[in-house]
Amino acid sequence: MSNLDNNKKKQSFFLSRWFKRAFFGPQKELSFMEEEALQSPLRTVVDNFLSKRLSVFGLIVFVLVFLFVMLGPIFVPIDLSYQDNTQLNVAPGYNMMKVPNELKGKIKTIAPGKTFGMGLDENGKVYLWGYTRITDVIDLGRIPEEVSQAKIVDIALGYDHAVAMDEAGQFYVWGNTRLGQDRLPNDMTNALRKGEDLNIVQIEASNQFTAAVSQEGKLYLWGNANLNDIKIKKKYQENIAKVATNINTYLVLTKDGEAAYAGFQSNVYSKVPEGLDSGVIDIAATANTNAALKEDGTLVIWGNVSKGEDKVPAHNGKIISIQGGRYHYTALTDQQELLSWGSNTFKESSVPEFSNGTTIKEIYTGYYQNYAVTHKGEVITWGLKGYALGTDHLGRDILTRIISGGRVTMTVGAVAVIISVLIGVIMGGLSGYFGGWIDMVIMRIAEVVGGLPFLPFALILSAIIGTRITVEQRMYLIMVVLGILTWPGLARLVRAQILAQREMEYVTAAKALGVREGSIVFKHIIPNVISVILVSATLSFATSMLTESSLSYLGFGIPLPTPTWGNMLTGANNSVVIQQFWWRWVFPALIFSICTICINLIGDGLRDAIDPKSNER
């Protein structure tokens, strides 16, 4: 068997040689010695380097990481001012809209949440999916025992609490209940205690408050009254048909078809546009806007319109129902068209294609999620499915920040090294070649700079100068500081090399030919020591990146919100983050470590390749 393989190999080798000869002409066969003599030094270095598997591996990984962070920002641009308090500390994963299979086909209603969803099946069972952890101790996913035993008829999801009502009209609230989310109003608890049926037909929950509408048109509101406008004017009470909640207020639709702001505050939402006092058939709200749908299918949208919430796309049919997410609306027309518009950060306004035969029974929209339930019982979802690497404490996507942060870290490291190499080569070259008092002065300067305690000095420079300049200037400052403080090492190296080189024959020859001294140093000697410089530069690239990230980690490097791999780890040194929100430090730490390890592998490999003697070390 192996013989056969060998034969095959031989054959193919022969074939390829024949092929080469046929097309590229005969190749002169070289003996081992000749080949060695003909190989240029650079070629030897490349060959040596390529024969080191670990270093080549490092090079490949580094190039991949480099391309990833350099080209990445083109595909995932970073918005430095972005933050979203509904997306804090979300774990990695793409399960935010993953409706459980047991629920499919018998969905009664769905309540979309910020990073999770809640569903109710026709048997009165409650399901929760997605990332349900609210804080390190509160987890919405732990459905209380009594809820799983009761037959639930309606549900709602707020910012950090869940509400369910059973067939007896009893309410269950779980999640964060510290701010009165579970403190039902007195008239409600009294009635429930007496065993009266409140006939609740709609429950809506929002940012720490809940609204419930009864058959008789009575609106009950409870929750955090400090944050939210949860009172109702007398003239609207007992006449409510539907309620919609935005971030801190609510909007009602009366039984007479009027869209009204029933609270007491005077704000941008309370200025209801004219023409909405009759003929309104549906209402909805995003976080910062309210919408009313009139009989003729026209929409009126008001509030703090900031992300294109009022730009209703062109459509053929008449809009018959509307739902609001966090910064987008989703509507259904009488011709079975699904429309989504507004913010599209998480593709929540990009309605997927679905086959023509399917007809939509109901749409559920909230936060960044959309669920469309078809008559066949299928669920079409679009919007925020999750984050590959989770989010940080301000709700920012870690992947995006790693990509942009890598770009900053690498740029700073590279520029710092370039500065350091430029100064180091010039200083070392001058000092080594000319010797005498030039050497003396330069080496004393190098010793002074080298004698500066590096980290403390960089810190104090950054702290004193850094406070009066812009963020961008501060970035340059860090590069320059790193460059200026690290040149002495390289200068000494170059000097030592040049001291050895300047006694060589080729320098004497150049001198004899009358070449100027400056050009002897920089055109004749430096190219001969370039390999040493290259190795040193590679290794100090890793060191520069480490130093930058250390400075940023301590809060004296690149300031937030510009991400770097160092400042992404600031504040990660407490047990809650380390354990509960591990994704916040593991991923930046991992990619950074991989990167510096690879650079050091490359540097080591290069050194061995250039100086085979060091191989033995």
Add this chain to the structure above:
Amino acid sequence: MGKYILKRLIYIVIVFLTLALLMYMLYNLIPTDPARAELEPMRKTLKPDEYQELYLKLRADLGLDDPLLVRFARWIGFMPGKNGQLNGLFQGNFGYSNFYKKDVRTVIRDPIMITAFMNIFATILALGITIPLGIKTAVKKNSLLDKSVQVFSIVGYSIPIFIVSLVFIYFFAVLIPIFPVMGTKTPGSNFSGLRYYTDMLYYLCLPLIVMTFASLGGMTRYVRAAMIDSLSMDYVRTARAKGVREKMVIYSHAWRNALLPVITVIIGWFLGIFGGSVIIENTFSINGMGKLYIDGLTNNDYELVLAMQMFYTIVSLVGILLTDLSYGLVDPRVRVNK
């Protein structure tokens, strides 16, 4: 040798003064006005012109309007202050911390002890591990052990120390909670005597492990390289030819000669970790010099920062001096100064 040491000492003093001047100039870039700060409490009780008069007088008393060099000389203790007395750095007056409302000397007394203790302890631990390991890998060059140590040491010195800390906290304080996450003493405790020190040692365990771990990579490589050089020397071959026991060859003939380059590296590295412990101390909330320094910077307590900067400078200059001296001491060929 005596002349050489003297020369180096003079040189160190000059460098120190240059750096001190540099730092002082940097410090003067900060817009502060001690006179105004001192008068602030009395401001409301004084009439504007009275206040102005007092302010100008105080400025003159404090010598704030004198040229920079004069103020520098006063600060460092070469020139008498306005009261006619030498009262500067050389006289032991390190300044006054605005944040702690104490003399800098009292502020830094405890932190300096903790930092020094940590660094010395970590150095001993690290040397205790790296020297045997380096010798072993050098003797068994290209063995499996050597190769794995090589890879491990690259990983070791590539990873920044704060990432190492996070990983160690995760494993040894969170996942398997044997050590506390941070701090230097049990919260709320008020131990005295021996109990105080054992408690502190327990809290310093994890930082010490991290510091030791972080220094393993680089040091092992140095020891290994020096040892390999030394093992390839003729005297080693001669010793072996003479039939000296292998152990004797390694530890007596080779190691003694390998020690020369290692010592100089060790000194430099030992002083380097003084600066490096800034990160460790901040990660583990240890009240050492590094944390004090960062706190001083964030609290704009610049007089404290300046004094500490001088401390770091002295530490690193002494390091350079020691390295130079050890070169000369250990290797008579060097005697740097020709």
